[in-house]
Structure formats: structure tokens, C-alpha cells
Amino acid sequence: MKKILLIHTGGTFGMIPVKPSQVLAPADIKDLILKNLPDIKKIARVDFKIAFNIDSANIQIHHWRKLAQIISENYPEYDGFVIIHGTDSMIYTASALSFILRGLNKPVTLTGSQRPLAFIRSDAKSNLINSIELATLKIPEVSICFGTKLFRGNRTIKISSTSYNAFASPNFSALADVGWEISLSPNILSGGKKLILKDDFDSNVFSFRYFPGLSPRYLEYLIDSPAKGVIIEALGMGSISVMENSLIPWINQMTNANKIIVINSQNPYGKINLNLYQCGKMIKDAGGISASDMTVSTSIVKLMFLLGYHKGNLEKVKKNFLKPLAGEVTE
Ligand code: ASP
Numbered sequence: 001m002k003k004i005l006l007i008h009t010g011g012t013f014g015m016i017p018v019k020p021s022q023v024l025a026p027a028d029i030k031d032l033i034l035k036n037l038p039d040i041k042k043i044a045r046v047d048f049k050i051a052f053n054i055d056s057a058n059i060q061i062h063h064w065r066k067l068a069q070i071i072s073e074n075y076p077e078y079d080g081f082v083i084i085h086g087t088d089s090m091i092y093t094a095s096a097l098s099f100i101l102r103g104l105n106k107p108v109t110l111t112g113s114q115r116p117l118a119f120i121r122s123d124a125k126s127n128l129i130n131s132i133e134l135a136t137l138k139i140p141e142v143s144i145c146f147g148t149k150l151f152r153g154n155r156t157i158k159i160s161s162t163s164y165n166a167f168a169s170p171n172f173s174a175l176a177d178v179g180w181e182i183s184l185s186p187n188i189l190s191g192g193k194k195l196i197l198k199d200d201f202d203s204n205v206f207s208f209r210y211f212p213g214l215s216p217r218y219l220e221y222l223i224d225s226p227a228k229g230v231i232i233e234a235l236g237m238g239s240i241s242v243m244e245n246s247l248i249p250w251i252n253q254m255t256n257a258n259k260i261i262v263i264n265s266q267n268p269y270g271k272i273n274l275n276l277y278q279c280g281k282m283i284k285d286a287g288g289i290s291a292s293d294m295t296v297s298t299s300i301v302k303l304m305f306l307l308g309y310h311k312g313n314l315e316k317v318k319k320n321f322l323k324p325l326a327g328e329v330t331e
Helices: 029-036 061-077 090-100 124-135 216-222 248-256 278-285 296-309 314-320
Strands: 003-010 015-018 023-026 045-054 080-084 108-111 142-146 149-152 176-178 182-184 205-209 229-234 260-265
Touching (some): 003 061, 003 124, 090 108, 090 142, 216 248
Parallel strands (some): 003 080, 080 108, 108 142, 205 229
Antiparallel strands (some): 149 176
């Protein structure tokens, strides 16, 4: 039987209503799972580890490091890892782990639920059972298992705060579909040779969403700020106003101040093309770089990762931004 390490980090999944107000609070996860899901023993030998127990809104970079550390310490002993995580920041943790865990050759699957495990009609049961089963298969990537799908973690976005199909992967097909049978995609990564952790994130990044009427005045403070890079959620294929309230002079000032400007799209589907429209061309000429078809959250995490990895060498960061590290961008 395969051995799976189940790592708990918190979120709705393991919460129970506490008297008198019935507010949801963290519970003893091992007890809860063994009581509600004794059948997991039929799928694999499962051990439990509590990394921390928090609402995922509180996740910080040191939490990603801790998870990677736990995986690395237990790597030889287990065939796969399942991480129970709050859904709210799950995509960020998945992206971060996909970058930290260089040379990964075993499944690392994140899951969670919309309704707590202890509640009737909860999605926690099927999500956990599917995740454990998928973590016994040859899927050597960081993935997110939710509803009937397994997605590549760094390609995933959260699309619903209530639906049992809470996630989607707009620019990359699912790694697995879970129905009567489990069907695996041919696009699963082939896995590395030796696990090495790279976890020098640099959090000096900023991100904002462009909208018609945005005044560049509000962005001026970034020029002298410690931010080394800014991710703009632009319109369409990478457009912003270049007429009234033009951001081009600000982009010029930012790049002259040695800061990276990354252009993502507000549209989840499709990719950035800075060669098609005049706006895009002007961004490019001012020094902005494309995030291609990466998700916004992955762009943010990747920028922090590369700034740390290349010790602030901006030319190297720019050069490597569109090189896939873990299948996060289409070449
Ligand atoms: N607020 C919760 C969290 O992300 C929501 C969830 O678990 O789905 O931790």
C-alpha cells in the first residue's frame, strides 16, 4: 500500500461550530478525519501532520517555507503528500510550492472544502478521498484537487466562494478528471531527479488592477518605494490608457528607477500580446514585460521567487520570467 502524508494547515475543512455562538473554529483534525472518513485507510497508509491551523487569509511566505520543509524532511518516507488548506489563498501556496520544490518527483496535492467536514452534505469527504487516491498515482507535480478535477496548482484560479467547483484552470487543461474512473491528462509533468528547496522569496513586489480613470498620481509613491517589481492587471491582451491619464510616463520612470513592470490581463482566458496594439507596443517600449498566459497570482509569486532566486539581479529576473519552472506558462 502507498504511504501518504496528510499535512493540515487549517481552513474551513477542519472547522467545527463552537457553542454558544456556533462560530466556526479549528478542531482536532486527525480525530475528525478518522471519525468521518475511516475509509481512507482502504486507499493508502495515511499519517497526519499539523503544520499550522489557520484561516488561509493569514498565510505568509514563511508558511510556504514551513510546508516545503515538512515535505522535504518526509520525502524519502512517503509516496505522496496531501495538504489540507483553506481555499482562499490555496492558489498562492500551490504556485509557491511549485517553485520551491525543485526536482519534485512525487505528488503534492492541495485540497480543502467549501463546507466543513463535520457538516452534512460537505464536499470535504469527496475532496479528501479523491486527493488521497490521486496522490498515490504518478502525478509528480503540485496540484489542486477540488470537485471533480485535479488542476496544475500554478495554473489555477479560484472562481467561486460557495460552489463545490470552486477552481478553474483557464489556460491549461485539467491534470485529471474524477468520475466513475480517474482519467489522467497526457500533459502531466514528468518529474525531476532530486528534490532541492529554493525558498528565497523577495516580497518587495506590488500589484494593482488598471481601470479607466485611474490617475497615475496614486502610483507615484512607488517610484521611490522599496518595490522592485509591479504587476499590472491590464485590460485585454495588455492594454492601459496611453492618452488621458496615460501610465506610460510612470512606466518609464519606474523602469528608469530599476523596477520591473509585468503586464498581466484581467481576463482569465488568453494571453498577453504587447505587439498587437499601440498601447501594448508603448508599454513594451517603456520597459514593461509580458506575463504571457500566466495567472495573476502565479505572476506575483513568480516575481517574488525570481527576485529572491536571482538575488535582485533584475536583468536575470526579466530574462527568466517567461521560462517555465513548473509548467506555469506556455512556451
Ligand atoms: N476562509 C477560509 C480559508 O481560506 C475559506 C476556506 O477554507 O475555504 O481558510
